[in-house]
Amino acid sequence: MNTFRTLVTSSALIFLRSKQALFFTLFMPLVIMVIFGMIGFDTPPTYDIGIVASAPQPGTAQFIAKLKELKVFKVHEGTLADERAALEEGDRTVVVAMPDDLIDGAAQAPRELVVYVNDGQPVQAQSTISMLNQYLDKTSLALAQAPTFFTLRQEKVASRDLKYIDFLLPGLIAMSVMQMSVFSVAFLFVQYKEKGVLRRLAATPMRPFQFVAANALTRLGVSVVQTSIFILVGVLLLNATVVGSYVLVALCVVLGALMFLGLGFTVSGIAKTVESVPALANLLVFPMLFLGGTFFPISSMPNWLQHVAKFLPLSFFSTALREVMTRDAGLSDIAGDLLGMLVWGALLIGAATLTFGFQERDSA
C-alpha cells in the first residue's frame, strides 16, 4: 500500500510540475472558453441590404428610415453601380432599387422595386425578401386604410434562457478532459518508454499495473479539479447557468476520463517515439473536436454525418454532461449515453492492455 501511495503522490507531483500538461489541460481550454464566451453567439444575425434611391420623396425617405430601425437589417445607401459592385463582392445580401416616389406615388399606380439577389447567400436573401415583402404589405394595408382583422399578442412565459455559454461549457469540459486524458498520458508514457524509464521500473518488484493505476487515478483527480475550475469560471465570469446534479456531473466526468485514459494508453502502446505522439493522437482526437458536439450541436450537422458523429466517444460524453448541466437530466435520462461511454471505455481499455506494456515484446 505504501508503494501505491508513494506512486500516486509522485505522479501528481510530476503532473503539477509539467508546464506543458498544465498549459494544455487548464490554460488553453480556459482561454478558448473566455474568448467564445465573450464573443457571444447569442445576438441574432444581421443582413446587409443596399438601398438605391437617388432623390427620395418624403414618404419614401420615411420608409427607408423605418427600415433602418429594424435591427435585422444593416442598411447601406448608394448608387446602383456602387451597390451592385458591393453585392458582387459578397458584401450585400440583397440590393433594392427603389423608385423615389415609392410611397408618395403609390396611390396613382403600383410602384415597382427591383431586388438584386446575392446568389451566394440564397437562404439569407430569401428571408430578407420575405421580411421586405411583409413590411411592404403592412405599408400597403396602412395606405389602403384597410381594417385590421388579425392581431398577434405576445405573452412572455418565464423560461430558462439557454445562452451559448451554457451550451459551450459542458462541451468544453468534455473536450478538455479528453485532451488531458489522452495527451498527458501519451506524451509522458511514450517518453518513459523511449528513455528506458519503464525498463528501469521493470527491474523492480513494483507491478506495472500499480504504476498505470496510480497515473490513471491522478488524472481522474485532475479531471474533477479541471471541471470545477471550468464551472467556476463559467458561472462567475461568463454568467453561465448550471442546473442539475453535481454528483452526476462528476460521474460523467470520471467515466469520460476513464474512457479517454484508455485511448491515451492505447496511443502510448502504439507510438514508438514521442515525435509520433501528436500525429497519432490528433488523428483520433481532432475529428472529435468538431464532431463531438463541443462547439455546435450534433443536430445541426448533415443527416449522414449525424449518424457517425453521435457514436463518437466524445459525443456520448458531451451529450450526457450537457443534458445534466443544462436540463437537470437524471440518471435514467442519460443512461444511454453512459452506456455508450461504458462500451467505449471497455473497448479502449481493452485495446490499451493489448498494445501497452512495460517491456518490448520479443519476437523470439
Next chain:
Amino acid sequence: MQSPLAQYLSDAANAGMTMAEAARALADAGWTTAHLAAAFGHSVVPMGSADVIEVADLVKRYATTTAVAGISFTVRRGEVFGILGPNGAGKTTTLEMIEGLRNPTSGSIHIDGLNVATQANAVKHRIGVQPQASTFFDGLTLRETLILFASFYDRTVDPDALLADVQLQEKATSKVNELSGGQKQRFSIAVGLVNEPVVLFLDEPTTGLDPQARRNLWDLVRQVNARGTTVVLTTHYMDEAEVLCDRIAVMDHGVIVALDTTANLLAAHGGDAIIEFTSDRQVDETLLAGLREVRSVRHEDGTHFVATAQPRHTLDDLFGAGRTQGFAIGSLTLKRPSLEDVFLNLTGHQLRE
C-alpha cells in the same frame, strides 16, 4: 542418520546430481538452512553461498539473429565480475536476461538460488540495476526519486545518506535532468542500491564519461563492492575491466571465448612481453637470444626488440650481459601484454574497430 534428508541426499548422489543441483532441488522442495541445521545438528552455510549467479546454456535468438549463442558461467559471491566485449557481442542482452528484463530462448539463470524465470519477483528484491541509459522522472528531485524507488521494495530509506554515499548530497533537491553525465551515473547507482541488493548490475557504466568522472565511478564501484555487494558489469573498455574486475568473461559474437582472472587471462592468452631498448653499440642477436625466457629477437632502426615469456628473468640477464660484455643500455621500455592482446589472440580481431 536415516532421516528423510539423508535418504534424499544419498538418492541424489546415486542419481549423479551435482552439489548445486542437489542444493537447488532441496530449496525447491522447501528445505531451508534452518531445516538443514536441525538435521545435521550444527549451523549450515547458506545454500549456493559460493556462487551467487549461475547461468547455464543461455541462448537468445531473434527472428534473424542469435544474440547469445549458449553461454554458461557462474559469478562468485562478493566479486566484481566483468563481461568484456565489443559492441554487439551480446553483453547487454546477457545482462538483461539475468536481470529478468528479457526472456531467454532457452537456458536457465539462478540468482541466490532463485530461478529468474519462475521466481522473478523474489529475484528483483535481491538485485539492483543500472541500465545503460539511466533516465528517471523529469518532475522529481533526487530525494523524491529515491523515496519512490525504495517504496517499490516496501522499504523506507535515508535518501540523504544514500546520496552522500555517491557524493550527491548537495543535489538532493535538484532534478535528475540537471545532473552531469557522471553525476547521473552515480545517482543511478544510488537508486540501484535502495534495496541493499545482493548483486548490483552495471551496464557500460562509464561509456561517454570524461576521464575524471570515470575514475570517480570506479572508486564508487570498489566502495560498493567493499561493503560486500557482488558487482556484475559489462564494458568494452580494457582498462575498466583490468582495474575493476576480479574475473572477466570475454565475449564475442554471442559466446564466451574465455573466462578467468585478469592475470590468468594475460598469462594464458596475452602472448609475450616485449623489451625494447637502445644501447651505445649494437648487441649481438645470438647473445640476446640466449638470455633466459627469450622467445624471439629482432633489431630495427637502432632499437632491439626482445620478446620474453618472463620479463623479470630476461631483464636480470640483460643487465648482467651489459656489464660483462661492456655495452650500456640507453632507453628501455617494457611492453606487457594487455587485455587488448588477449582479445586479439582469442578472436583474431580488435576489440574496437
